[in-house]
Amino acid sequence: MADRRLLRLIRLMLKANVVLPDGVVVQTEEGTPQGGPLSPLLSNVVLDELDQEMARRGYYFVRYADDANIYVRSPRAGQRVMASISRFIERRLRLKVNMTKSTVTKPERSHFLGFRLRRQPTDGTVAVMLSKRSVDRIYEAIRAKTPRTWGQSLEACIEDLNAYLQGWIGFFRIVTPAAFTTLSDLDAHIRRPLRAIVLRHWRRKRVIIRRLVRRRVPVAMARRAVFNARRSWWALSHTPAVDRGLPTRLFQSLGLISLVAHWKAAQTQLAAAVVVPNQLSLTWD
Secondary structure (H helix, E strand, C coil): CCCCHHHHHHHHHHHCCCEEECCEEEEEEEEEECCCHHHHHHHHCCHHHHHHHHHHHCCEEEECEEEEEECCCHHHHHHHHHHHHHHHHHHHHHCCCCCCCEEEEEHHHHHHHHHEECCCCCCEEEEECCCCHHHHHHHHHHHHHHHCCCCHHHHHHHHHHHHHHHHHHHHHCCCCCCHHHHHHHHHHHHHHHHHHHHCCCCCCCHHHHHHHHHHCHHHHHHHHHHHHHCCCHHHHCCCCHHHHCCCCCHHHHHHCCCHHHHHHHCCCCCCCCCCCCCEEEECCC
């Protein structure tokens, strides 16, 4: 590479300070700033030799930027390949392998770009599913975007939530039908904090009962839900009376998107064929 202007631009990006979410500025001493556009670009340049080496050895592998999985047949083979590839990376490419994030495990337990793979025992096909980390993160995001103390309108909350959900399902839409239950559970979970927000806006117990009755909830059911015990907004949001008074179609009319509906629409456009010929994966960072 002889273009000095490009080299200078890369150097400036490598030396740029990183601003953390809490506003703290961290100086970059080595490596590339995480989350920046330069990281995947340089990874592909530097690790191209690694791709060629793994292809030469006949490994089944997948790599994106500095994340990679290699698929082998047994734990013993996994340990052997892990040690061999680690030596190649550190000695040949002079890079450091993060052993705390590198492991030999089954594909359904590994996390790769937010996904995990599981071989179906009946027909041998491979299911593309959400990793545990991805599920935990979306639950955290939903909780952060639907606080019980939300002081604006419900429509504003849904609008902000939709912006996140559309981007999320746009990335994870390639999951196979094995992930349908998880998406359905997420849809149900998203509606529950929204119900809690509505209840808090109504505030008083008598107002809650009156509003539920207006929505065709029997008076006895509404009174039993509200007066039967001291319940938090969260606990009250999942009672039969509230589920009936604030049904799914209400939130649909307010514009709340459905992860399941978006996923089903994506399946008509996607024909994802994923092949994992072996049983174990090696993951490193």
